[in-house]
Amino acid sequence: MASQPLNQSQFFQPNATSCEDAQAWGLLSKVLPTLILTICCFGLLGNTFVLSVFLLSRRRLSVPEIYLAHLAASDLVFVLGLPFWAENIWNQFNWPFGAVLCRLVNGVIKANLFISIYLVVAISWDRYRVLVHPMATWRQRRQRLQAQVTCVLIWAMGGLLSIPTFLLRGVDTMPGLNISACVLQFPQETWAWHTARMVELSVLGFLLPLAAITFFNHHILAVLRRRADVRSMRCGGSSDSKTTALILTLVPTFLVCWAPYHFFAFLDFLFRVGALQGCFWDQFSDLGMQFASFFAFINSCLNPVIYVFMGQLFRTRVREFYKQYTPGSRDAASLSARKEILQLFWRN
Numbered sequence: 001m002a003s004q005p006l007n008q009s010q011f012f013q014p015n016a017t018s019c020e021d022a023q024a025w026g027l028l029s030k031v032l033p034t035l036i037l038t039i040c041c042f043g044l045l046g047n048t049f050v051l052s053v054f055l056l057s058r059r060r061l062s063v064p065e066i067y068l069a070h071l072a073a074s075d076l077v078f079v080l081g082l083p084f085w086a087e088n089i090w091n092q093f094n095w096p097f098g099a100v101l102c103r104l105v106n107g108v109i110k111a112n113l114f115i116s117i118y119l120v121v122a123i124s125w126d127r128y129r130v131l132v133h134p135m136a137t138w139r140q141r142r143q144r145l146q147a148q149v150t151c152v153l154i155w156a157m158g159g160l161l162s163i164p165t166f167l168l169r170g171v172d173t174m175p176g177l178n179i180s181a182c183v184l185q186f187p188q189e190t191w192a193w194h195t196a197r198m199v200e201l202s203v204l205g206f207l208l209p210l211a212a213i214t215f216f217n218h219h220i221l222a223v224l225r226r227r228a229d230v231r232s233m234r235c236g237g238s239s240d241s242k243t244t245a246l247i248l249t250l251v252p253t254f255l256v257c258w259a260p261y262h263f264f265a266f267l268d269f270l271f272r273v274g275a276l277q278g279c280f281w282d283q284f285s286d287l288g289m290q291f292a293s294f295f296a297f298i299n300s301c302l303n304p305v306i307y308v309f310m311g312q313l314f315r316t317r318v319r320e321f322y323k324q325y326t327p328g329s330r331d332a333a334s335l336s337a338r339k340e341i342l343q344l345f346w347r348n
Helices: 003-007 022-056 063-080 082-090 098-132 140-161 163-168 191-235 241-272 279-309 312-325 327-347
Strands: 169-174 179-184
Touching (some): 022 082, 063 098, 063 279, 082 098, 098 140, 098 163, 098 191, 163 169, 191 241, 241 279
Antiparallel strands (some): 169 179
């Protein structure tokens, strides 16, 4: 989820200051919950379908499919927390679910924020390893084991990074707003705590993954361009165009969804440590963070499209899934098998 629900004490609530624009926050409380619930519905449908296709298939998952299945599971858990925050906004930022759910919902959402991003890194790394260093690939069984271990480590890392949220989140009364909000309760409101939060959020949760994704995909595209040049000279075309389009969609989508969120999170950090002052920056960072969070949420809906539906690998799996669970397809397959047996019988 966006940084405000995860890492800042003012997530989805206006600052209790004289700068508050009641009209702007009132409009936000009417519009944003509907958008969040829309994202939640599409995210639930898309990621549930992806998991169903992968988990109900009889064939063993390949290495890319292992990462994609974990990504869908992470995004599914992520969007399950969105209705709580939609209701929180509808309720004028007055948290109605109690302290336990305040910690649990935010902790799970924060864990899956990191898990989702680093699974994207793992997917990019797997493509890089296969396309850029194809001679260094291991046996398929060892590759699958490595992918499963990588996913377990990513989930464990997400859990560790969410521990501060589990420990520090709580329901606090805001006398100036007459609400009880679910917020991060730092032991002390000092620049050190805010700096530590920004390092965790922006460096570990955005800059490092982005650098890795950019590095891997830059080299992948270089390889694909070289292959395209060779094939265009030989046969006038390239069979890697779909893969290239998929990769070219990856980084821009990641940036469009997450860059606004991290930009406003950094502005909020500057305001809280006193580098920026005044009502303009107060309102600009607060309101901007709310709508930037919306774009970050969209990433969990787009992941099934970008990493799965655009890929030939998943479309093949869907066709297998359809044939496996459609009665007509099973009957046709059974009839075909019987014909082959009869042909063998009469030949003998």
